[in-house]
Amino acid sequence: MNKLLTLTTALVAVGAAASAEEISVVSWGGAYTVSQVEAYHKPFTEMTGIKVVSIDADNPASPLKAQVEAGNVTIDLADVELSDAIRLCDEGLLEEIDPAMLPPAPDGTPATEDFVPGAIQDCAVANIVWGTVIAYDTTKFSGEQPSTLADFFDLEKFPGKRGLLKSAKRSMEMALVADGVSPDEVYDVLGTEEGVTRALAKLDTIKDSTVWWEAGAQPPQLLADGEVVMSTGYNGRFFNAMVAEGKPFAIIWDGEYMDYDLWVIPKGAPNVEGAKKFLAFSTDTQRLADQAKYIAYGPARKSSAALIGMYQDGKTEMAPHMPTNPDNMINPIWTDPTFWADHDVELSEKFNAWLAS
């Protein structure tokens, strides 16, 4: 009897799965995925009836590459970093995306002009602009509070452990800017042997006091545990800790590292049409502005800025927490995906060697 019941249930389930259209979306997990589920997935399913299956990955580019190369693709849409988007596109692993399919702004501005520069790529469309910033525990410094990127490297003035991303990218650029290199020239400098040495030498000054993190959820945790007094991290994660959890952190916007997250569709995705529909829907002006309600990442459309309102708690104004807010854009370092596509191997090797020595 029991068996029969299980069998019929299974059959019904199979039938339902066959009839209901669905897409699989891979993203980074945590508060970030929650914001996407709230702002994109739920309204999309409501409107189109297409079910959205959300999958978490440490870096969605890895399963995507593995699946396309193995010829067994189950992912329809993935949220990846700019450098990965460009690299995967160059390697022919992604569907091309025609910008014409993206909806114009409410005032009629075409999408190509509404998105911030660099947000629309051959195979990718950005949904957010996010910053890697420094946050510190305000309770740890009684007198002067740190305020610049250089302060992060100043152990004498602001003693205590530092948290840093275990990766050449971001760490090396931030080290150079802290050392006095102008953000505009940072990649010219890093492209030279002396520049690499200079970056590593700057990092050397705090190496013994550094706790290395790898997952985005770690920096707020390290700060909260008192394991570090200052850490680099993603501005949205810090925002959540500060506003949602009331942690006594403050953000240093100086030298924030600007990056995009983009939607990409893998070649051979099971539901390309569904994925494109979702992509167009989720990157319209309202949806991008809605996402800011749940996490402090900046919308990739200019037209969304005006629509940004309150945080979901109903009392926190979101605009000042946006990495794209003009007040926050002090010395921003804009990531250079081409540079990293060329130099990732070499710099990672040097960084790893420096790290392990």
Next chain:
Amino acid sequence: MTDATAQLTTADGKPLKAALAASLARSRRRAFLLVAPLFLFVLITFVVPIGQMLMQSVYNDTFSTAAPALGKWFDEHPPGSEIDESAYAALASDLKLMKEQKTSGSAGTRINYDISGSRSMFTGTARKADKFEPPYKEAILSVEKKWDNPNIWRAMRSASSPLTIDFYLAALDMTRDDAGNIVSVPEGQAVYKMLFGRTMMLSLAITVICMFVAFPIAHLLATLPLAKSNLLMILVLLPFWTSLLVRTTSWMVLLQSQGVLNDLLVWLGIIGDDGRIQMMYNRTGTLVAMTHILLPFMVLPLYSVMRTIPPAYVRAARSLGANSFVAFYRVYLPQTLPGIGAGALLVFILAVGYYITPALVGGADGQLISNLIAFHMQKSLNWSLAAALAALLLAGILALYWLYDRIVGIDNMKLG
């Protein structure tokens, strides 16, 4: 047997030897059918994927398939030939092909493993490939003048054959200079050999610590009455039933500088509040957490061996005049060797391959080679290098296994 000897036959006159062989073969076939599902399972899920992975370490055809014309040109022109117009023509035709097939990125990535900064040469030049007209050399150099670097051509020649040992060179901190000679990479870039060494040393240390900690536990388990030893066994096995991440995280809670252990030491007044000991995010953290995680793998084989050693042996030794230390050292310990051997091998091999725990608690100097394998698998996506590193690790373990067999003897091992 000589021909003169009468041949033994079965009742119906067939030669006895043949009949015996036939009946043995039948039973062997039946036995094989029994293990066939397992054999297939292992073949499909283990041997084939690992073989494929290892293949990647010596076989990478991303460039050779993307650049057939260059491959042909390299075949016709031996190393040292002048890079003339015909070479540039081949390059131009390949760049066009790359643009068409969107392979400039992956081809560039392959060369970029060798020569940093060359990837954008491929993507950049390929984008304009449709407009190239003869003379190609001039056309291509006008887009990107770095194409006249002989090192690029050397790298392309080496990548145009899919079989390569370059990834093994990289895994051993070596590279090729402009003339194609194998040389060590500059000091600031060498990392793998040092990490291989550290992995071995750390794994060895973990194995030794596990041995010393597990021995008394296993002995207690083996000698306590069953009811009590079962309870203790649950405590030993408890870590097995907890997720690895949970366990590692609980070690972080315990060991971090604001953690339980440091709090306790400060509270006891052993250390000052500003003298908190760094037990996490360094080698100590890796050592402590991994010893804990791998301890059951040492306890279980030891326990199963100790269970079978009757107390009469030690009593006999004592009655023969040995004090308790001599009795332990000369009589008890040698009999636990099969368990120690099995446990040590298990713990060591597992330790060599661990990467989650060192990644979380190891900080910078507690990283092991597996962390870099994971890095190349997941972050840099240079799978060929990851495969080469993994293959070297495997070879190292096999070598140690062989050494172990020579010194201790594999048949002297008892897993449980």
Next chain:
Amino acid sequence: MTISETDKSFVVFDHVQKSYDGETLVVKDLNLSIGKGEFLTMLGPSGSGKTTCLMMLAGFETATHGEIRLGGRNINMVPPHKRGIGMVFQNYALFPHMSVAENLAFPLEVRGMGKSDREAKVMRALDMVQMGAFANRRPAQLSGGQQQRIALARALVFDPELVLMDEPLGALDKQLREHMQFEIKALHERLGITVVYVTHDQGEALTMSDRVAVFNDGRIQQLAPPDELYERPKNSFVAQFIGENNKLPGTVEEYSDDKCLVRLATGELIDATPVNIRKKGQETLVSIRPERIEFKPEMMPPGAHMISAEVLEVIYMGDIFRTRMRVAGSEDFVMKSRNTLGQTKLHPGETIKIGWHPQDARALDPM
């Protein structure tokens, strides 16, 4: 063998008690003194306390109360390895990772003996048990009997004055066991060592020992040479435990110091020798050995009482006939008669008269 006064108490258990759990005593007030050169066997069912006594003597268990002395010295606090006592274990306990020669050399090595002396002694000990050719084998390559010999040689190789043996022959088959009994006995006599031997096999105890201590319920029930134990058991337990035994329950009808008359439950009167009964009217259990029962009136002493018995079964056993009969309501009364030329053949269903010499029937405690 003449024994001097001091040597008479080479090993002494003086009011020794032992308890494992603090509630029950496994050994209750043991007093035993073993002479030098004596072969003493501790015999008893499992759980009777005999092995515990041996382990206390070896030093693996400590006495809860009382004193154990060896050669006049209190050894309660002496650790096992300093007692100098050789021991043969139940399953031999030969070290599996050492060769036969290494096993034998072990006690000499830990005593710091030089290599050449050691080798000579090991060879002598091996020759003593006819195992000289097996010096380089591993114990696992030897048969049970061979391992037994090696264990024996190892316990003797360092010339201990006292050797303990804990059921050493238990794992051997019957024939080998009998052969080894003989060899052990011969070695004991040749070397003049003192042996304390534990077994639950009464045949072994009777054939090998100078004296046997029968253990039951934590106490020595009787301590006597084998013949005395068999022929003059002091109580029903010993009578039951040693050899085959017929028992007839009854009440003492007439009583004098060396003779009594017992009325059985079925009304018959039988003759017996009083052992541990004191007066008329007491309940008793009369014990008679099967081979002492007669069914021919001419073999009986004059005036002896006879009772009737119904033959139930006759078993031919070669040297003897074993006849099972119904006597005084009991169906397992056994008589053994020699298979001689003119022996009367009995048949099932026959009713005969049986009797015995009064000194062969022992009136014991009713148990």
